[in-house]
Structures are given as structure tokens and as C-alpha cells.
Amino acid sequence: MLLDTHGRIARDLRVSLTDRCNLRCTYCMPEEGLRWLARPELLTDDEIVRLVSVAVTELGVTEVRFTGGEPLLRPGLAGIVARCAALAPRPRLSLTSNGIGLARTARALRAAGLDRVNVSLDTLRPAVFRALTRRDRHHDVIAGLDAARTAGLLPVKVNSVLMRGVNDDEAPELLDWALRHGYELRFIEQMPLDAQHGWQRADMVTAAEILEALRARFSLTPEPSTVRGSAPAERWLVDGGPARVGVIASVTRPFCRVCDRTRLTADGQVRACLFAREESDLRTALRSGAGDEEIARLWRTAMWGKKAGAGLDEASFVQPERPMSAIGG
Ligand code: SAM
Ligand code: SF4
Numbered sequence: 226m227l228l229d230t231h232g233r234i235a236r237d238l239r240v241s242l243t244d245r246c247n248l249r250c251t252y253c254m255p256e257e258g259l260r261w262l263a264r265p266e267l268l269t270d271d272e273i274v275r276l277v278s279v280a281v282t283e284l285g286v287t288e289v290r291f292t293g294g295e296p297l298l299r300p301g302l303a304g305i306v307a308r309c310a311a312l313a314p315r316p317r318l319s320l321t322s323n324g325i326g327l328a329r330t331a332r333a334l335r336a337a338g339l340d341r342v343n344v345s346l347d348t349l350r351p352a353v354f355r356a357l358t359r360r361d362r363h364h365d366v367i368a369g370l371d372a373a374r375t376a377g378l379l380p381v382k383v384n385s386v387l388m389r390g391v392n393d394d395e396a397p398e399l400l401d402w403a404l405r406h407g408y409e410l411r412f413i414e415q416m417p418l419d420a421q422h423g424w425q426r427a428d429m430v431t432a433a434e435i436l437e438a439l440r441a442r443f444s445l446t447p448e449p450s451t452v453r454g455s456a457p458a459e460r461w462l463v464d465g466g467p468a469r470v471g472v473i474a475s476v477t478r479p480f481c482r483v484c485d486r487t488r489l490t491a492d493g494q495v496r497a498c499l500f501a502r503e504e505s506d507l508r509t510a511l512r513s514g515a516g517d518e519e520i521a522r523l524w525r526t527a528m529w530g531k532k533a534g535a536g537l538d539e540a541s542f543v544q545p546e547r548p549m550s551a552i553g554g
Pocket of ligand 1: 246252253292293294295296321322323343344345384385386413414415416417418419549550553554
């Protein structure tokens with residue numbers, strides 16, 4: 226098991242498949258993009274499957290989420306999914322994507338064994354999308370969402386980040402749209418993980434503000450906490466349910482105490498937390514011929530030292546060197 230000194234057990238693995246992306250969301254990366262990892266630094270498809278296999282068969286991981294960067298840019302994605310779906314015990318498999326290309330790939334991914342997707346969409350207005358992501362691809366995301374639902378990648382969840390003065394007036398509109406399309410909407414508070422280090426707490430749209438805006442149009446009833454478990458989203462039943470809306474308040478209401486995540490970057494580093502400043506190198510071990518037991522031991526050691534909290538509220542907080550897109554959000 227991946228146990229830490231605070232008694233938490235990590236069963237949910239986030240695997241970044243690439244640090245590259247075809248959007249440039251302002252809260253994530255600069256217009257010119259980033260210095261991408263060089264090919265030899267990236268784990269190969271075989272190496273990814275090997276590490277996922279160690280996590281699932283030796284370390285008790287039951288959930289695997291592929292992310293990035295944009296995971297749909299990884300050419301071998303369907304093959305990786307299929308091989309992970311063939312592991313025993315079979316982990317649940319999901320994907321976090323900006324949705325571009327999903328219209329083309331959703332069916333094949335479902336057939337390969339992907340269980341569900343989270344698609345990021347912050348606005349219903351194409352012009353705002355263009356300003357926020359610096360690309361004119363709103364229609365591709367909408368088409369990708371539609372294809373995901375048709376392919377049965379359910380429940381389809383939509384992640385939205387609200388930015389002050391940009392799309393912070395859209396919360397009720399987004400929820401109304403999500404309800405009509407059968408998507409489960411979750412708002413994510415903006416986190417200090419942008420490559421430009423431009424995050425300002427005072428600018429962040431808080432969970433409390435989002436809930437207040439939603440309550441102006443919907444009645445929200447908190448879902449019992451037993452249902453939340455280690456899920457980062459606090460959820461509310463909308464107008465009595467069964468539809469729900471979630472808010473991931475990583476900054477104002479952190480869920481570190483129940484966090485069950487372990488993370489693997491596209492270049493084979495284990496991170497115990499999004500905000501960790503330490504990484505453990507599994508790629509070197511893998512490429513030096515380490516056996517499964519040795520890799521499992523290194524992974525366990527990396528997780529054992531997981532800090533109690535992300536420390537966002539501490540004066541000593543320092544943003545990690547790697548941005549969200551390179552860690553795997
Ligand atoms: N490219 C894919 C996508 O956008 O869904 C996967 C990677 S992205 C880093 C994963 C999630 O992180 C997205 O929902 C995105 O909106 C969110 N994200 C990125 N930067 C963020 C930030 N600074 N604060 C909060 N969420 C962020
Ligand atoms: Fe790309 Fe996702 Fe970052 Fe947007 S949030 S730039 S889609 S990695």
C-alpha cells in the first residue's frame with residue numbers, strides 16, 4: 226500500500242502522458258507555451274504501462290486517471306488504455322482532457338476500456354473561450370463532450386475555472402447548460418500552479434462566491450459527507466437532485482486530510498502532492514533495470530513522506546517549480 230505518516234492511503238494515481246498542450250489557458254501557461262520535455266525524457270508507452278502495473282498489482286492503486294498537458298496529444302493513448310484495462314485487478318480508468326480531438330477518439334477510447342472523462346470547459350461563449358485559451362476551438366470542445374456522452378464515457382464531468390472579470394459571471398449559465406446536457410459540472414478554484422507565477426489570492430474567485438452566484442438561481446442541498454469520501458469536490462444536489470454540482474475548493478477549503486492521490490509525471494517522477502517540491506525518480510530506476518519490487522519500494526518511500534497539507538496558507542508557501550501542465554492536473 227502507499228501509506229503516509231499521516232495515515233492516508235493513496236489509491237488514486239494521476240498519470241501525466243505529456244506536458245504539451247494545444248491550448249494556452251491563461252491560468253495555466255503563457256502564450257508562447259513552455260519548454261517541452263524532450264522525447265528521450267518522456268516515459269515510453271511500455272514504461273507507463275509497467276509503472277501503472279506496479280501501482281495496481283503491488284501498491285493497491287484502484288483508480289488511474291490519464292492527464293497532462295493534453296493527454297489526447299499522446300499518439301499511443303488508446304493502446305496504453307487497453308493495456309491498463311487488461312491488468313488484474315482491473316483499475317477504473319478515466320481521462321482529464323480539454324476535449325479537443327475527443328469527437329474523433331471517444332469511441333475508440335471507450336472500446337479500449339476507458340470508463341469516463343472529465344472535460345475542461347470554462348465558458349459557453351466562443352469569444353471568451355478564445356480569450357481564455359488563446360485558441361478558437363470552442364466548437365471542438367462542445368463536439369468532444371457530445372461524443373464522450375454518446376460513446377458512454379459516463380458520467381461525463383465538466384471542469385470549470387472561473388477568472389475574475391473574464392467568465393466569473395457564467396456560473397449559473399454553465400450549470401443550467403450542464404444540467405440540460407446531462408454533464409456533471411465541477412468548479413475548480415484557481416490554484417497557484419501557473420507557469421507564469423501570476424496567481425494572486427485576491428483575484429481568485431472563491432468557492433463561497435461561486436455558491437452564492439449559483440444559489441441565486443438554484444436551490445443547493447449539501448450531499449452527505451459520507452458520499453464525498455476522498456473526492457476533492459464537495460457536492461450539492463441541485464433543486465433536490467438527482468443532478469449535482471461540485472466545487473473543488475483547493476485553496477479555501479483544502480481536502481488534504483483525506484487526499485488519496487499519488488502522481489506520476491510524463492518523465493517518470495513520483496509526486497506525493499500537486500504542491501510538493503520534492504519528486505522521486507522512477508525513470509532512472511526503470512531504465513537501470515530495477516525489478517517491480519524495487520520500483521514499488523521507491524514509490525512507497527516517496528509517498529511515506531507526503532506532507533500533511535499543501536501549505537497554501539502558510540507564510541512559507543512556495544509555488545512548486547513545475548507548473549500544473551507539467552505535473553499532470
Ligand atoms: N489539458 C487537460 C485539461 O485542460 O483538462 C488536462 C490537464 S489540465 C492541467 C487539468 C485541469 O487543471 C483542467 O481542468 C484545468 O482547467 C485545471 N487547471 C489548470 N491550471 C489550473 C490552475 N492554475 N488552477 C486551477 N485549475 C487549473
Ligand atoms: Fe492545456 Fe489543460 Fe493547461 Fe489549458 S489547462 S493550457 S488545456 S494543460
